[in-house]
Amino acid sequence: MTDVARAAGVSTMTVSYTYNRPARVSPDTRARVLRAAATLGYAGPDPSARSLRYGATRTLGVVLGEHLTYAFDDPQAVRFLAGVAEVCAERGYGLLIVPTGAGDDDHDRVVAAAVDAYVVWTTTDDDPVLAAACSTRRPVVIHGGPERAGTTMVGIDNRAAARAVGVEVFAGARRPVVLSFPLDRNREMFVGSGIDPDSVAYPVTRDRLAGYRDAARDLGIDWSRVPVGVCRTSDEDDARTVMRHLVAAAPDLDAVAAMSDQLALGALREATGPLRVSGWDDSDVARQHDLTTVAQSLREQGAACATAALGDPVPDHRDAWRLVRRGSTAA
Amino acid sequence: MTDVARAAGVSTMTVSYTYNRPARVSPDTRARVLRAAATLGYAGPDPSARSLRYGATRTLGVVLGEHLTYAFDDPQAVRFLAGVAEVCAERGYGLLIVPTGAGDDDHDRVVAAAVDAYVVWTTTDDDPVLAAACSTRRPVVIHGGPERAGTTMVGIDNRAAARAVGVEVFAGARRPVVLSFPLDRNREMFVGSGIDPDSVAYPVTRDRLAGYRDAARDLGIDWSRVPVGVCRTSDEDDARTVMRHLVAAAPDLDAVAAMSDQLALGALREATGPLRVSGWDDSDVARQHDLTTVAQSLREQGAACATAALGDPVPDHRDAWRLVRRGSTAA
DNA sequence: CTGTTAGCGCTTTCAT
């Protein structure tokens, strides 16, 4: 900038004004400055220097969980991100995706990112990435949980929703099972019975499991005998693998409550007989396969997270879900 | 930082070393500094100040086209982004999505973003956002095109691929049609005939159209009589609407070359009689519907773009496609 | 309408 000023025969301030307050510079000088800039290949004020000066970056950080990869493969996470992006676009904020999960320096990356606030995608209570985001004292909004002092949480009441859909899918079933997201960050695939929701590290998964248990109780079903198949991701292929294990463990299974439409689809594909199935999210998949599911707008929640992170109030989302009854639980 | 230094009774340099070269500080002093930092709620060096000093941000910018929204709704764009993210994660770079398409200050946003390099998602020759990215003299890598001096282009040979798949889908057809992406940034939906590829603003669309025309010529089909249905996005619903118009205009149509699997699916759903159909990308949709298609890895191309933007050489991708023959063109 | 001064928070270089 100093160079441009010299070349144009003005002070640096005039150059600065030319870019930031064009009205305060005479058209003549302005043209001269711009010409000098063009000659020197100067493209405008340096963004880092500007941020330093302003004390703000006009950038919103997003942490998509332990492995970036999972997030992009999960259509719901993508929807969520689209919501965040929408708000960023409207308000002229950059959207910085912080690259986590590729090393052991996640903490440093989160702390060292040039952002004004953080939106954190659902994670576990003990996720160091979450701790890192909170430690920077920037505003933090967490989607889905965990709740944490000093942060904002945006998400639906997963327990209530799971109970509602659980009652629907388990009704009349003699051998209900659950197809679950991972319980903790190890993301082990396995089949267990009567899993205690309180032992689950992901709040969203915990709440949904608790809701399914509530539903089982409502229907007089003994939760301790309900097999839970735990998948590594929200992936149809994962679901099929786990479903095969479930069928092996409980050949008479006749109802599956799945934590996503993708998982539900996997269950359908591996079904050996008549089967009641419920999904979650009311995605295209659910509509195509006539799946009973829980409708919620991840996109809207993403937008709400961004809005909250940028300091504006957002409505409570606890009741922003809806049970969608379809053919998959009609029999 | 100065405050922390004072509180710990050391110089600012010692605090700086504590964070950047822990080994060069005695464990004792280090502990003292860290304690002081904790007390004061200091979370480490300010990222903007650091970037200013280093002259680099360790952040890669991505411009997803005129409307951010379209990008997140397009599964191929998401795949591409996943590839970019993967490389960023590996190398500890942040991934900044620059929010374009929500106002007329796109140019400024691109110029003012704190990034070291840009990856630009396919756009038109005349996109001001592209011009903005290039004007900053940061390295720019463009996916799919346009080609531009001083930038790197990563993408397949769309014309050759379109010709190959076109020959496959148009073979034996009496009334072939094309289901196309938008021709220019206005994204009008319409049906035309014998569209001149050279009049198309998007290089990718231009090349594919030219390739389909090549295929028509190879088969002795008169291109000027081939209806082209232009969709607004790569969306199944869009495709259905346009397909209905095509059917109205050419009730005897019996072959559809579509520029994406999504569009091809829309065509299938609106088919009134036997129909040869080809898609593009070899996505899940193509596999599920036994669709002849062009396989390419957007994810791999995203990774290549990021790698190139970060200054490393990448192999040529022109031939990184493959014709996948399936039942949809078997008859 | 234009210029001067000061300092945002950090790290490189060169001492000690």
Next chain:
DNA sequence: ATGAAAGCGCTAACAG
């Protein structure tokens, strides 16, 4: 192992 000085590029505040 620690520190002092200088400056990265910019803009708010206040002249003139």
